[in-house]
Amino acid sequence: MSTDSTRTAILNAAERLYAERGFGDVTLRDIVAEAGVNLAAVNYHFGSKDELIAELFVSRSLATNRERLNELKAAESAGGGRAPIDAVLRALVGPTLRGCLGPDKQRSDAARFMIRASIEAVAPIRKIKNREIDHLRRFAAAMRRSLPGLPDVEIYWGLHFALAMAHQTIRDSERLERLSDGKCDLDDVDGMIERIVAVSVLALGGNAATDAGDTKPAARRGR
Amino acid sequence: MSTDSTRTAILNAAERLYAERGFGDVTLRDIVAEAGVNLAAVNYHFGSKDELIAELFVSRSLATNRERLNELKAAESAGGGRAPIDAVLRALVGPTLRGCLGPDKQRSDAARFMIRASIEAVAPIRKIKNREIDHLRRFAAAMRRSLPGLPDVEIYWGLHFALAMAHQTIRDSERLERLSDGKCDLDDVDGMIERIVAVSVLALGGNAATDAGDTKPAARRGR
DNA sequence: GATAGTTTCATACAAGCGTTTGAATTGCAA
DNA sequence: TTGCAATTCAAACGCTTGTATGAAACTATC
Numbered sequence: 170m171s172t173d174s175t176r177t178a179i180l181n182a183a184e185r186l187y188a189e190r191g192f193g194d195v196t197l198r199d200i201v202a203e204a205g206v207n208l209a210a211v212n213y214h215f216g217s218k219d220e221l222i223a224e225l226f227v228s229r230s231l232a233t234n235r236e237r238l239n240e241l242k243a244a245e246s247a248g249g250g251r252a253p254i255d256a257v258l259r260a261l262v263g264p265t266l267r268g269c270l271g272p273d274k275q276r277s278d279a280a281r282f283m284i285r286a287s288i289e290a291v292a293p294i295r296k297i298k299n300r301e302i303d304h305l306r307r308f309a310a311a312m313r314r315s316l317p318g319l320p321d322v323e324i325y326w327g328l329h330f331a332l333a334m335a336h337q338t339i340r341d342s343e344r345l346e347r348l349s350d351g352k353c354d355l356d357d358v359d360g361m362i363e364r365i366v367a368v369s370v371l372a373l374g375g376n377a378a379t380d381a382g383d384t385k386p387a388a389r390r391g392r
Numbered sequence: 393m394s395t396d397s398t399r400t401a402i403l404n405a406a407e408r409l410y411a412e413r414g415f416g417d418v419t420l421r422d423i424v425a426e427a428g429v430n431l432a433a434v435n436y437h438f439g440s441k442d443e444l445i446a447e448l449f450v451s452r453s454l455a456t457n458r459e460r461l462n463e464l465k466a467a468e469s470a471g472g473g474r475a476p477i478d479a480v481l482r483a484l485v486g487p488t489l490r491g492c493l494g495p496d497k498q499r500s501d502a503a504r505f506m507i508r509a510s511i512e513a514v515a516p517i518r519k520i521k522n523r524e525i526d527h528l529r530r531f532a533a534a535m536r537r538s539l540p541g542l543p544d545v546e547i548y549w550g551l552h553f554a555l556a557m558a559h560q561t562i563r564d565s566e567r568l569e570r571l572s573d574g575k576c577d578l579d580d581v582d583g584m585i586e587r588i589v590a591v592s593v594l595a596l597g598g599n600a601a602t603d604a605g606d607t608k609p610a611a612r613r614g615r
Numbered sequence: 616g617a618t619a620g621t622t623t624c625a626t627a628c629a630a631g632c633g634t635t636t637g638a639a640t641t642g643c644a645a
Numbered sequence: 646t647t648g649c650a651a652t653t654c655a656a657a658c659g660c661t662t663g664t665a666t667g668a669a670a671c672t673a674t675c
Contacts, residue, residue: 175652193416193514197633207654212634214652288511288563291416302571309571325572329564330557330591337556340511348525348532349548368553371594398622420663430624435664437622616675623670632661640653645646 176214178204181278184225188281192222192291219293226286226294229279234304236264241311254315254373258366261308261328262335266365269339270358284339312373319374331369338365399437401427404501407448411504415445415514442516449509449517452502457527459487464534477538477596481589484531484551485558489588492562493581507562528555535596542597554592561588 182204186195197218201208215221240260244252252260268280286294287301305328312324338345342355354360405427409418420441424431438444463483467475475483491503509517510524528551535547561568565578577583 191512193512196631198631207652208633209635209654210652218633289414289416302567305571322572322575325568325576326587328571329561329568329576330588333557333560334553337560338552341552344525345548345552348528348551349545352545353548353552364549365553368591368595372591419661421661430622431663432624432626432665433622441663618675619673621670621672624668626666626668628663628665630662630664633659635658636656638654638656640651642651643649645648 173214175204175206175210178206179211179214179221180225183221184229184282185278187222187225187285188278191285192289222291223293223297225282226297229283230286230301232279233264233268233283237261237304238307240264241308245311245314251314252311254312255366255370257308257311257315258331258369259362262331262365262369263362266335266339266362267358270342270355270361281339284336287336288340316373323373327369327373330372331365334365334368396437398427398429398433401429402434402437402444403448403451406444407452407505408501410445410448410508411501414508415512445514446516446520448505449520452506453509453524455502456487456491456506460484460527461530463487464531468534468537474537475534477535478589478593480531480534480538481554481592482585485554485588485592486585489558489562489585490581493565493578493584504562507559510559511563539596546596550592550596553595554588557588557591 179200183195183200186199186203197211198208201211204210211218211221215224237260240263241252241257244256244260248256265280265283268276269284271277287298290298309321309324309328312328313319313321316324338355338361345353346355402423406418406423409422409426420434421431424434427433434441434444438447460483463486464475464480467479467483471479488503488506491499492507494500510521513521532544532547532551535551536542536544539547561578561584568576569578
């Protein structure tokens, strides 16, 4: 217990700082100061800075992926193995968006860290990142089940656009807020998710897809 | 002249390396090696590394913005002051996408550099970046002229989503290519632009907007 | 062709980085 | 308690970074 309190203090501090400032500006000395531990503790517990980052990334991406797949499975089993497309997309972008922009501070750091990691592509992460492709393939497969007639290439573009909108919204929420003079409500996470899901459904060929009582046009107020 | 041949050699080398590897991994020594000049030349001609980056960013963003506004103006004056919404969006995302993924090497470096700059947000750039908001406001205004009835908040979300798709496509084109096993053709830049424009138009409330000769639907549904 | 002003060059510098070290401290079993 | 392993700590290491320096090489005007 007290054994790895130092370990987890380092992990949390690193995650918080990386999430906030990115990988470029955060040194080991910043991390240990934030964690309130000695400088050498990082190398003692993790071996090197790169291994710290890698461990952080692996554990967090496993958590995010698990959350996504849980939502997906729930939706698919509710629909007898075939979820409506909007539910699939919601399972894809929901966990990340709720994590980044929701109220939970701990999850917020984790989600923001993942966004940073997906963008800045620092060396130790680049090598592990290939696994994400496999994870996304499972969503591509689920989308294919939801939209049986749709050519594969459209599935991939739709998936790509959905992630693009979700990530950019997190990454540059500040710009959107300033650009819109606060008119775009970034605290309404659920509304935002629905907005992104709705646009993605349209991108995939519109409302013809599912039963989906109310896939309304994207350009409606949130929710 | 021979006077600023060193200057421009440094600028080009820096742009190329930053575009390729990001800001974190490129040192002044890398840049001067690529440019074939002496290490001290950077400080002699630019004063500091930060000022080099800032000058690069300012000059390139002016060029990109000019290109966008030219396209916008051409479209608006062709329509008597009011361009169809797809033309406005095309002027917004076209220059960057053509720059990044097109065949022109020089422009490619410039556009990729701008994407990096918009993501990694290194210190010297962060301060200047506010101007981009003003530039985007001009596009928001043009979109408002194209879609007079639409609430402002929808305009901003549409603008945001359009940029999100364009940027993510550039940034992570490799992932999309691998995910789709090469089925998504990333060499067809014009097709890609039309795809993003079409989805953005849908996001803004559907096809009701323009004549829009042959904006083929983003996704051809099976039926 | 001598001179003054630019520009280039090799080299050095201080600061910050990740990492290592070896001694001090702690926790726990016998 | 004593003994031993695990952990923490202050200090230093070697290396790379951006920057500064002063001499050398160039360019152009007279």
